[in-house]
Amino acid sequence: MGKKSSVYLIIFLGLIIVGYFFTAKIVGENTEKNPANYKSSQPEAGQSGADFTVGGKPPVKEPKILETPKMPEKKIADVVFDIPYVNEAPLGVFAGPWKNACEEASIMMVEGYYLGKKTIENKEAEEFMNMLFEKENILYGSNSNSDAARTAEIINKYSSYGAFIKENPTLEEIKSEINQGRPVLTPNYGFGLKNPNIPFLLSGSSYHMVVVIGYNDQTREFITNDSGDAKTGTGYRYGYDLFMSTVRDYDYSTNKVSGPSRAIFTFPKPAL
Secondary structure, three states, X not given: OOHHHHHHHHHHHHHHHHHHXXXXXXXXXXXXXXXXXXXXXXXXXXOOHHHOOEOOEOOOOOOOOOOXXXXXXXXXXXXXXXXXXXXXXXXXXXXXXXXXXXXXXXXXXHHHHHOXXXXXXXXXXXXHHHHHHHHHHHHHOOOOOXXXXXXXXXXXXXXXXXXXXXXXXXXXXXXXXXXXXXXXXXXXEHHXXXXXXXXXXXXXXXXXXXXXXXXXXXXXXXXXXXXXXXXXXXXXXXXXXXXXXXXXXXXXXXXXXXXXXXXXXXXXXOOO
């Protein structure tokens, strides 16, 4: 190789080295000034790895856990006691048995009340209600649309409190139970309740069940925990006349909410 060729080669290599360092300096400055330009393949602190695509497959979304609706402020003349709220689909999936689980959710709420609980975690509610589904399937061949008789039997067999059916309950009889600190479960014609926050008003069963937890004679309202209402179900108020007109049991002979007016009165079981 001649002397001139060697000089050209040295100059060429020198330019490559200078260009490399100059480019690295620019990239480093941009990264410092704008960290968003740097994308890591690992989750950042506090970020779930479930947000990242793995093997070209989209991440699997976890069920949306429903937040418990807050109890509204009490009104003057309210006669009401606190009962932990449970939604009929505690994990937010309104499908399968969870589409018609108002009876099981109502049982669970009163269970929590008699056990002295202030709140019930969604997972605990799901486990207890799954147990009730299994028992109903064994006893009746189905866990859907449990009438007052089935609901009372399930309560007496598998809960910590007792229950009995009250035929043709009056407004004053329901209020009397509340005055004595005993929640009342009522089977209802759901469409007649006219609660806009209950999903089954659009699709599902017209049969419903709620827990009566209080009343207000000044406003002429019952105060309920309505498991079908994930938005305002804690302490939801129904007018006396409207509510009493919907208290109807399920009739298996017609598969409609055309049975007589019934309520399920509850009581604490004596300590053993």
